[in-house]
Amino acid sequence: MIQQLILYVISIAAITISLGSLLFLITRIKKIEVRLQFIYKLLSMKRAKKPGRVRKRYIVFAIISEHDLEKKEVEKAIRDTWRKVFGELSLARADPQLIYFEPSIQRGIIRVRHTYKKDCLAILGLIHEINNVKCILVPITTSGTLKRAQKKLYMLRRDLQPK
Amino acid sequence: MNIPLIDIGSLCHSDKCLETYALLGYRAACIHGLKHKIIRKDGFIAVRKSIVHGERQKELKNIIKEEKKYSFIISVTPLSIEASRFAARDGRVDTVVLAPESIRYIDKTEITMLKRFSKPLEIPINILMSQPPSIKAMILRRIDLALKYSVPIILSSGAEEWNEILPPISFIALGSIILNNLMKEVMVMLTNYTRELMAKNGVHI
Numbered sequence: 001m002i003q004q005l006i007l008y009v010i011s012i013a014a015i016t017i018s019l020g021s022l023l024f025l026i027t028r029i030k031k032i033e034v035r036l037q038f039i040y041k042l043l044s045m046k047r048a049k050k051p052g053r054v055r056k057r058y059i060v061f062a063i064i065s066e067h068d069l070e071k072k073e074v075e076k077a078i079r080d081t082w083r084k085v086f087g088e089l090s091l092a093r094a095d096p097q098l099i100y101f102e103p104s105i106q107r108g109i110i111r112v113r114h115t116y117k118k119d120c121l122a123i124l125g126l127i128h129e130i131n132n133v134k135c136i137l138v139p140i141t142t143s144g145t146l147k148r149a150q151k152k153l154y155m156l157r158r159d160l161q162p163k
Numbered sequence: 164m165n166i167p168l169i170d171i172g173s174l175c176h177s178d179k180c181l182e183t184y185a186l187l188g189y190r191a192a193c194i195h196g197l198k199h200k201i202i203r204k205d206g207f208i209a210v211r212k213s214i215v216h217g218e219r220q221k222e223l224k225n226i227i228k229e230e231k232k233y234s235f236i237i238s239v240t241p242l243s244i245e246a247s248r249f250a251a252r253d254g255r256v257d258t259v260v261l262a263p264e265s266i267r268y269i270d271k272t273e274i275t276m277l278k279r280f281s282k283p284l285e286i287p288i289n290i291l292m293s294q295p296p297s298i299k300a301m302i303l304r305r306i307d308l309a310l311k312y313s314v315p316i317i318l319s320s321g322a323e324e325w326n327e328i329l330p331p332i333s334f335i336a337l338g339s340i341i342l343n344n345l346m347k348e349v350m351v352m353l354t355n356y357t358r359e360l361m362a363k364n365g366v367h368i
Contacts, residue, residue, distance in 0.1 A: 064186070085292075118336045118346070125333020126292065134326040138187065139333060159186065 055114040058099075058149035059142050061124055062160040063106040065135035071101040074108060074137075077130040082123050096120055100150065107140075109149050117142060166350065168331040169193075169357035169368070171258065172212065172238065172287055172319030179325045181209055187330050191361060191368050193236045193319075200233060201366065210366055212236040214260065220249045227255050235364045238285055240265045251276035257360050258285040258317060261305055263298050269305050277314045283356055284309050287321030288329065288337060306342065315356050316342065318349075 025032075063069060075098040082091045094116035101108040112120045124137040140157050143149040167190040173180070176197045184192050185207040193212035202209040213230040215237060217223035223246055227237055240260040241247035247268040250256045259277065261269060261284055269284075277284060284305075291302055309316055318338045322328045329337065338349040358368060 064183070118339060121333050121336035122340055125329040125337055128324075128326045134324070136183070136187075136326055136328065136330065138330040 055144070056111050057114045057117045057120075057142050057144065058146055059110045059112060059117070059120055059124070060140045060149050060153050060156070061108055061110065062138045062140055062157060063108075063135055064138060064160060065106065065130070065133055067133050068103060068106060069130055069133060069135065070103065071098060071108070073130050074098055074101065077127050078110065078123060081127050082119075085123060085126060086119055090116070090119065094119060096123075099146070100153070102153065105154075107153050109146070109153060111146075166331040166335070166354070167368075168334065168353055169361065170320050170322075170328070171236070171317050171357045171360065172214075172260070172285055173322045173328070175322045175324055175328065176209075177325065180322070180328065181207070183325045183328050184209070187328065189331065191357075191366070193361075200235070208366065208368060210235045210361065212238065214238045214240060216240045216242060216264075217246050218243045220245050223249055224253075227253070231255055235366055236360065241268045244268050247273050248276060251282055252280055256282065257364065258283050260285045260287065261302060262287065262290055263294060263302075266298070266301050266305065271308065274305075274308050274312050274314055277309070278312050281315065283315040283317045283360070285317050285319055286341075287319050288334075288341075289321040289323075289327055291341070303341070310342065310344075316352055317356050317360075318353060 078096055078098065079091065082094070082096060094113050096110050096112045098108050099111045110120060121139050124139050127135070127137050129135065138160055141152050143152060166188065169190055170184070170192040173192050173194045174196065176194045181202065181204060185205050189207060191208040191210065193210050195212050195214050197209055197211040200211050211234045213234040215223060215226050215230060217226060217239065223239065230237055236257045237255055238258045238260050239246070239250035239256050240262050241250050242264060247259070247265070250259045251273060259282060286306065291299065294302065306316065318334070320327065320329050320334070335346050335349050335353065338353065339346045342349060361368060
């Protein structure tokens with residue numbers, strides 16, 4: 001009789017505890033949902049992109065001018081125009097360098113960071129005068145390697161070469 | 164890369180200029196002050212264009228009537244609200260030029276009118292690049308408005324001498340930077356819209 005009573009009391013206690021926990025869960029469910037969503041967002045959030053490998057582009061260009069120009073003059077003109085149009089910081093990031101210049105055919109290769117290729121093409125078009133010599137800088141082609149750029153320097157658009 | 168580009172607005176009409184256009188690979192150019200109505204040379208076509216400045220509608224009407232006889236393309240630089248509205252709705256006007264003197268008269272209403280009459284807005288690049296930053300900002304605001312309302316925009320070099328002519332790839336790259344658009348879309352602006360304009364006026368390329 002006493003055993004039955006004890007079992008009865010225990011079962012009632014178990015039921016009340018489970019009901020209580022269920023009620024607790026129901027009242028807290030919204031808060032738990034919000035916390036779970038927050039954890040899910042944290043897990044799925046994209047991390048800030050790491051700066052990738054610095055890739056270069058080699059832009060081959062030809063000069064149409066009244067007189068022959070020197071390498072230093074051309075490089076200075078490119079840097080000055082870049083600074084004037086896009087600013088000092090863009091110039092530092094892009095770092096355009098005239099790495100190869102062939103004075104006999106008035107052609108050269110500019111090395112520039114790959115993200116600034118479009119800017120470099122625009123800048124070449126905006127140069128109209130170098131040291132009071134009227135000129136046009138015509139981009140011929142863009143390459144990913146210096147070797148291929150040098151090959152194209154002598155091959156493409158021979159009609160632009162000075163006669 | 165050979166791009167069949169058309170320069171819709173140039174002021175350079177010497178032989179050296181025409182040679183340079185052909186050398187750089189342009190297909191055609193509309194030149195203000197050209198001696199002949201049309202010049203064909205080694206696959207390159209130069210067409211006479213008139214840029215009309217005006218304040219009054221009556222004055223503009225008379226000038227356009229005269230100029231249309233001798234020129235294929237007519238562009239208007241409006242110098243008043245009246246002139247800008249007239250330029251937007253007149254069928255003989257091909258483009259409305261966005262220059263520092265006309266900037267105050269190209270407002271939201273004008274842009275909606277340009278859209279309604281599907282008239283392109285011409286932007287001379289050399290004028291844009293030579294302006295002080297405050298004017299440049301005003302021009303760029305108008306460009307953004309035109310892009311928002313999807314008004315056709317045409318870029319022109321506005322070259323006065325042979326060395327001011329932009330190489331086609333530089334032209335596209337610069338246009339892409341100015342319009343904050345893809346290079347492909349800018350190429351469409353510089354080839355298709357201009358070709359349509361020329362075909363409309365009877366010049367077949």
